[in-house]
Structures are given as structure tokens and as C-alpha cells.
Amino acid sequence: MSKQPHPFAPEPSVRLSPVSYLVMGLIGLRGPSTPYQLKRAAGRSVNYFWPFPHSQLYGEPERLTAAGLLEEEREEGGRHRKVYTLTKAGRAALDSWLISPPGEVFEMRDMAVLQLFFSEFMSREALVALAGDQVRLYRERIAVLEAIALHYSERQGRRRMAPLDLGLRMARTCLDFWQEVADDPPEA
Amino acid sequence: MSKQPHPFAPEPSVRLSPVSYLVMGLIGLRGPSTPYQLKRAAGRSVNYFWPFPHSQLYGEPERLTAAGLLEEEREEGGRHRKVYTLTKAGRAALDSWLISPPGEVFEMRDMAVLQLFFSEFMSREALVALAGDQVRLYRERIAVLEAIALHYSERQGRRRMAPLDLGLRMARTCLDFWQEVADDPPEA
DNA sequence: TTGACATAGTCCGTTTCGTACCGTACTATA
DNA sequence: TATAGTACGGTACGAAACGGACTATGTCAA
Numbered sequence: 502m503s504k505q506p507h508p509f510a511p512e513p514s515v516r517l518s519p520v521s522y523l524v525m526g527l528i529g530l531r532g533p534s535t536p537y538q539l540k541r542a543a544g545r546s547v548n549y550f551w552p553f554p555h556s557q558l559y560g561e562p563e564r565l566t567a568a569g570l571l572e573e574e575r576e577e578g579g580r581h582r583k584v585y586t587l588t589k590a591g592r593a594a595l596d597s598w599l600i601s602p603p604g605e606v607f608e609m610r611d612m613a614v615l616q617l618f619f620s621e622f623m624s625r626e627a628l629v630a631l632a633g634d635q636v637r638l639y640r641e642r643i644a645v646l647e648a649i650a651l652h653y654s655e656r657q658g659r660r661r662m663a664p665l666d667l668g669l670r671m672a673r674t675c676l677d678f679w680q681e682v683a684d685d686p687p688e689a
Numbered sequence: 690m691s692k693q694p695h696p697f698a699p700e701p702s703v704r705l706s707p708v709s710y711l712v713m714g715l716i717g718l719r720g721p722s723t724p725y726q727l728k729r730a731a732g733r734s735v736n737y738f739w740p741f742p743h744s745q746l747y748g749e750p751e752r753l754t755a756a757g758l759l760e761e762e763r764e765e766g767g768r769h770r771k772v773y774t775l776t777k778a779g780r781a782a783l784d785s786w787l788i789s790p791p792g793e794v795f796e797m798r799d800m801a802v803l804q805l806f807f808s809e810f811m812s813r814e815a816l817v818a819l820a821g822d823q824v825r826l827y828r829e830r831i832a833v834l835e836a837i838a839l840h841y842s843e844r845q846g847r848r849r850m851a852p853l854d855l856g857l858r859m860a861r862t863c864l865d866f867w868q869e870v871a872d873d874p875p876e877a
Numbered sequence: 878t879t880g881a882c883a884t885a886g887t888c889c890g891t892t893t894c895g896t897a898c899c900g901t902a903c904t905a906t907a
Numbered sequence: 908t909a910t911a912g913t914a915c916g917g918t919a920c921g922a923a924a925c926g927g928a929c930t931a932t933g934t935c936a937a
Contacts, residue, residue: 521805600813611791612792618852635794667862890925
């Protein structure tokens with residue numbers, strides 16, 4: 502078996518990360534967009550199940566442009582904004598990613614749960630306080646998510662709303678959990 | 690207000706990351722441990738709500754030792770294993786972290802949900818396939834978590850088991866969600 | 878005309894990731 | 908008692924991601 506890349510291989514294979522697809526996907530949904538627009542759009546949606554620093558929304562589209570997956574257009578005027586559009590190749594990459602297996606189950610990171618895990622070294626009161634804080638935070642988050650859901654539910658298709666729904670369910674699961682901890686703190 | 694650090698400030702303040710506390714906490718729970726033991730212990734517990742590459746379990750304890758929070762002891766023999774123990778200072782750092790607010794609510798990252806969000810560009814069949822895969826994966830994970838829970842439930846205190854319980858609930862929430870998607874795939 | 882504020886984008890040092898790789902010990906088999 | 912296979916234990920290092928401070932631009936209003 503030859504290990505040489507095929508001489509007519511389609512793409513010089515830039516490494517496409519989840520954020521790459523996220524960017525292409527967002528542009529696919531919204532049409533031509535500037536990084537800042539992407540940032541705002543992500544903040545209300547995709548950031549809830551794929552967080553990342555906004556600075557990536559400036560670098561990543563450049564890489565994708567270099568790879569021929571996006572097209573860049575400079576805007577006139579003082580603001581040197583750049584508008585990115587999905588190319589044929591970009592759309593194709595997106596489509597083929599979409600039908601590829603996503604792999605592992607979700608990852609979560611939660612400081613509060615970390616503390617709970619080590620809570621043997623914590624007084625009962627401290628534990629209750631921790632749980633109480635979490636209950637408050639989850640109530641807030643749930644309110645935010647519900648507001649978003651309400652605001653977008655007519656405008657958006659059911660598919661795009663589904664992740665939000667999952668986010669809500671997750672948050673409610675956590676809320677219930679911490680509520681129980683607060684009400685009946687487990688002994689060490 | 691002076692911005693100078695207090696001349697007798699207790700620690701030269703190494704930056705303590707979540708993984709730092711995780712390491713100290715694990716050593717606190719298990720007693721003196723080698724990085725490899727930590728790795729194995731983490732794999733069955735704390736990795737479910739705070740994933741990280743195992744290579745950090747070799748570097749991090751060194752940093753913490755330099756900061757006086759751990760103590761390092763070389764083992765005899767061919768294997769140059771190092772056993773780490775919590776110092777007084779380490780225990781104090783751990784305790785004070787435990788009673789400090791954990792901050793933001795949990796973060797999750799999920800490729801499958803990302804794909805779902807962009808599933809407008811996906812056929813109904815592809816969506817059903819995706820959901821079916823997820824259902825399978827979550828069933829597996831739930832089985833694993835249940836096995837762990839069963840295996841450790843007598844040996845461990847209720848507090849240490851609680852995060853596992855949350856993990857299970859989360860997984861069940863996801864399972865239900867994807868099950869519904871599979872059974873009744875939303876239209877775009 | 879200035880100054881307060883929201884908008885938009887950049888930069889860059891630090892952490893974290895991820896994984897390929899390298900020794901060491903143990904076991905089974907002949 | 909060679910040897911080969913495999914699990915164990917650890918290291919190294921380039922590539923990404925992070926994240927926050929900083930710059931600059933537009934806008935409205937006093």
C-alpha cells in the first residue's frame with residue numbers, strides 16, 4: 502500500500518476542529534456573516550453546548566478561508582469588517598461532517614461537583630451553602646434559557662430549538678440534584 | 690491603596706488551577722499516591738465531571754511540590770516512581786478552596802448536540818441514525834456508571850457517591866432526549 | 878467637544894491538549 | 908531460561924485553545 506497522498510487529493514487537509522464546523526455551520530444558517538455577528542449568535546445558542554473564547558471567531562475564519570472553505574470580503578469604511586461566506590467546498594465539508602459519527606458522549610466540567618466530590622473535608626454548613634448557591638445559579642440559567650426559548654420558538658425550526666431544550670432539561674436535572682443536596686445534605 | 694504584595698505574604702502564589710485542587714483532593718482522599726494511581730482513581734470518578742489528559746498528573750504534582758503544597762518521595766527500585774503526600778500547607782489550600790464559591794455553572798461540550806443544532810442540513814434518516822447512535826452510547830455509559838456505583842456504594846461515603854449520582858441523572862436525561870429524537874425526529 | 882457607552886476587533890503570553898513514544902516489569906510458553 | 912507479548916508507568920513536545928487586556932471606531936447627548 503502506498504503511503505503517498507493521492508496526487509489529486511481534494512484538499513491539502515487543514516485540520517478541522519469542532520470550532521471550524523461551528524463557524525461553517527453558523528454561516529450556513531445565517532448566511533454571510535462577520536465575526537462579531539457570529540460571536541453574538543453563538544452567545545445565545547451554540548455556546549451553551551460548545552463554549553469557546555470569542556477570539557477564535559477571528560482567527561478561525563481566516564484559516565478556513567485559506568483552506569478554501571470560506572470566502573472573505575472586506576467591507577468599505579472605517580470599520581475594517583470582514584464578511585465571510587460559505588463556499589461550495591465549505592458546504593460540502595459541513596455536509597460530510599454532519600453525517601459522520603460524532604464520537605464520544607458529552608463532556609462536562611463543573612467546579613461545584615468537583616467540590617462536592619471532595620466535600621468530606623467540608624462542614625455540613627459549607628455543603629449546604631454550596632448547594633444553595635448552585636440552586637440559585639441554576640434557577641437563573643433556567644430563566645435565561647426559557648427566555649431564549651420563548652423568544653425564538655416561532656422564528657426557528659424545531660431542530661434548531663432541540664439543543665436548547667436539552668440544555669433546559671440538563672439544567673433542571675442539576676437544579677433538582679442540588680435542591681436535594683441542600684434539603685438533605687448527605688453525611689460524609 | 691498599595692498594589693505591592695504584602696512583604697510577608699504567605700505563599701508566592703502559584704496559580705492553582707482546578708486540576709491542582711483535583712490532585713490535592715485526590716491525595717487527600719487516598720493518602721500518599723503516585724501519579725499513576727491518581728490517574729487510575731481519576732478515571733473511575735472525577736474524570737466524569739472534570740476531564741483532563743493524564744500527562745497533567747505528572748507535571749502538576751511537581752509544580753505543587755515546588756510550591757510546598759505536596760511532598761515528594763522517590764521510591765527505590767528500577768521504577769523511578771514518585772509518591773506524593775499532602776503537606777499542611779496543601780491541606781490548608783484545599784480546605785480554603787472548598788469553602789470558596791465555585792463560580793459559574795457547569796460547562797458541557799457535545800459534538801452530537803452541535804450536529805443536531807445544524808441538522809437543518811441533514812436528512813431525516815441521518816438524524817435518526819445520529820440519535821440512535823447516541824441512545825446506544827448513553828445506554829453503555831449508564832451501564833458503566835451503574836456498575837461503578839454498585840461496586841463502590843458500600844465502600845464510599847454518600848458524599849463521594851453524589852457526583853456519580855448526578856452523572857447518572859445527566860446521562861438518563863440525555864438518553865431520554867435522544868430517544869425522543871429517534872422516535873419522533875423534529876422537522877427542520 | 879467631550880465624554881460616556883456600546884460596538885468591533887486584535888494581540889499575545891500562558892495553559893492545556895493529545896498523543897506518540899520509550900522504558901520497565903510480569904507472564905506464559907516452550 | 909530465552910523470548911516474546913502485553914500491561915504498566917512515565918515522558919516529551921508541538922499544536923491548540925484560552926482568556927483577558929488592550930485598541931479603535933461609531934453614536935448619542937449634554
